[in-house]
Amino acid sequence: MPVELIKLLIALVAIAAFVGLNGLVLVYLERKVAGFVQRRPGPYEVGPQGLLQPLADAVKLIGKQLFTPKGADKLLFWMAPVLSFLPVLLLFLPIPFGPIATGMEMDLGLLLILAFAGLNVLALCLAGWGSNNKWGILGAARAVAQSVAYEIPLLLSVLAIAFMTGSLNLTTVVEGQGGWPWQWNVFTQPLAFIIYFVSALGETNRAPFDLPEAESELTAGFHTEYSGMGFGLFFLAEYANMIVVCSVAAAQFLGGWQGPFFDGAWWFLAKVYILLLVMIWLRWTYPRVRFDQLLNINWKWLMPLALLNLFITAFVMKL
Numbered sequence: 001m002p003v004e005l006i007k008l009l010i011a012l013v014a015i016a017a018f019v020g021l022n023g024l025v026l027v028y029l030e031r032k033v034a035g036f037v038q039r040r041p042g043p044y045e046v047g048p049q050g051l052l053q054p055l056a057d058a059v060k061l062i063g064k065q066l067f068t069p070k071g072a073d074k075l076l077f078w079m080a081p082v083l084s085f086l087p088v089l090l091l092f093l094p095i096p097f098g099p100i101a102t103g104m105e106m107d108l109g110l111l112l113i114l115a116f117a118g119l120n121v122l123a124l125c126l127a128g129w130g131s132n133n134k135w136g137i138l139g140a141a142r143a144v145a146q147s148v149a150y151e152i153p154l155l156l157s158v159l160a161i162a163f164m165t166g167s168l169n170l171t172t173v174v175e176g177q178g179g180w181p182w183q184w185n186v187f188t189q190p191l192a193f194i195i196y197f198v199s200a201l202g203e204t205n206r207a208p209f210d211l212p213e214a215e216s217e218l219t220a221g222f223h224t225e226y227s228g229m230g231f232g233l234f235f236l237a238e239y240a241n242m243i244v245v246c247s248v249a250a251a252q253f254l255g256g257w258q259g260p261f262f263d264g265a266w267w268f269l270a271k272v273y274i275l276l277l278v279m280i281w282l283r284w285t286y287p288r289v290r291f292d293q294l295l296n297i298n299w300k301w302l303m304p305l306a307l308l309n310l311f312i313t314a315f316v317m318k319l
Helices: 003-037 053-063 072-089 109-117 119-130 134-165 168-177 190-203 228-251 266-282 289-317
Strands: none
Touching: 003 053, 003 072, 003 228, 003 266, 072 109, 072 119, 072 228, 109 119, 109 134, 109 168, 109 228, 119 134, 119 228, 134 168, 134 190, 134 228, 134 289, 168 228, 168 266, 190 228, 190 266, 190 289, 228 266
16 A cells, blocks of 8 residues: 555544544533523533533434435435535645644645535535435525535635735645734735635534524424434534634634744644634524525625735735
């Protein structure tokens, strides 16, 4: 077996372990933040301060029966959660968590992330169509429209950084910044950062843009017919996508692993988790928008502002 293939397999196993561990941490944080916002304690019975609650939930999901609904396309139905989760692991390969902590060094790493991120839309389509459920199909249709729309300003916002740095290699982008906050790209591209973060909320189907799985309208959208680890893989893929978009934001805009006094992977993880906490806080603070408002935000605000920012960046770099 070639050495490069062995390295790739080791990296993917390490990434899967990283995603699983951080998925448990994010479930705990999500429930604790929800409890804090709603003035209740959140999980506190299972383990000290409820720390073992996510583990108990994971064991419960693993033990649940896998059920295929009547009339569903079995192949598409079970392919969807796998296709939703596995490509996410590839998105972590070009992300530089530290000076030497990169799964695979790639000159076009950012392009790989943007390309493979689109596979999630296909998984949601398969989930909705394969489940033979009207709520699933409606949720999948919403997810496709939302993801396709919000991918464009997301791409334009990171292209502005690519124009400045002349590279799609995330390691090169991080090295072009400094350790102190005023040396980060967020201070030269504040509009691009705001556009990126709002677009990332739409791309990951997070509140207030969680219309594909709106409980009050679509029961649970494309999740409706899934149980056990079928639902668990979708759940884990959502958190993995959140980590990816926050990791790209940390690398592109917030200096990556660089920080005051000492550089290291802990700076990268701290920045990622601050952004993740903001995403969780937004979910439990702001109400869900209507679907027409969702598309208006993109086409009337994010898209024109992203294009304007890109043109200004190109003009300034040309001078």
